[in-house]
Amino acid sequence: MPLKLEIVTPEARIFSDEVDSVVLPGAEGEIGILPAHAPLVTTLQVGELRITKGGKTTEMAVGEGLVEVTGAYARILTDMAIDADQIDEKAVEQALERAKHSLESIKHGEKQEDVAAVMAMIQRNTAQLQLKKKRRTV
């Protein structure tokens, strides 16, 4: 029995296919999900997600979100999901730089929500960079 994996972000349906397994950053560390996994609901953390299908592994950088697993399918709702091949390292580095800069300027203004938003942005950017760097060393 294959596992049907769906990854949806507010911008688009990123992924919808049958896969052999998926490893994702859950609330309490990485979780591997194989077909016929016990029903599970957990939160998704910023990090990297690996999809294995027919011996081929695809890697993605993901943001925060929700994961729902039943035996037949896994649904991932997240605010970011980018294929490792599509990460533009330079653009991400620049975005990270900008985010860090704006974090410093906000800190004096102490607006709680803004700080949270920028922190999330930094986390997402860092996750993308880490995934890219890891790929290079392999």
Next chain:
Amino acid sequence: MPSTRDIRRRIKSVKNTAQITKAMQLVAAAKMKKAQDQASNGRSYAELMNKILVALKESAEEGIHPYFSEGKGNKTLVLVIATDKGLCGALNTNLLKKVVSTNLEGEVEFVTIGRKAAQGLARLRKTLIADFPIKDPVKFAEVHSVGKFIQDKFRSGEYKSVYVAFNNFINTVTTIPSVEQILPVNPVTLGGKRSFDETSKEVDASELPQYTFEPGAATVFETVLPQYVNGTIYQMILEARASEHSSRMVAMKNATDNAKQMLKDLSLEYNKLRQAAITNELLEITTAKMALE
């Protein structure tokens, strides 16, 4: 009987109006394309989120999270999402009509997005407690302040439930004014398709799997539900914006077509008058000539 000069003047002014409405139509069409794409792309996320949470609500224990049950108070909060600008047909009027005709329990208080909503509700003498300006195109970060305000209000316990009134986008010529319950978590319709119908077919309460929650049900809900509220409001604003630009495009297209028809009629009348004047002059000349002979 208007003189030819009067008609000429009218033709000129109608031409100017047609030019303006045509320009507005083109601008609206460009914005419409973008807004429609945004609305339809975001729909699957919001729908899936709603579907999962409604299913989880059914299986969750009583009182696990405040967002799953009605508040203690008897007031109702309604967020009305209308447009900032006019000239978009009967869009806002229909929405307000729908809000007024919807039967809401207890004392109803309103929060608005868009100037037209605030104006319309003030005219109807409704209680307005907050108004949020949201730019166009809408940014997700802007929606957070609205979401937080609504959630704080709901958590205070004063309100029984929270509704959102907005125009659901179906296609360029059809939009449906809708009032949907967002809190407590409830099936919502986005883009005309009732997402709950699918859910009810797919998951029967008896065959719902016994989910394991990691790290715990309360923690998961505490993280996910605020995201759900913000995400859903965001999607509703996208739907409203898509409806706005579509109706403005259609309204402006109608205005341009009408102006063109009017120009046709006016020039016909103008030509008739001119011809009548020429015939008259000719008659006068011939009579004068005949009188001289």
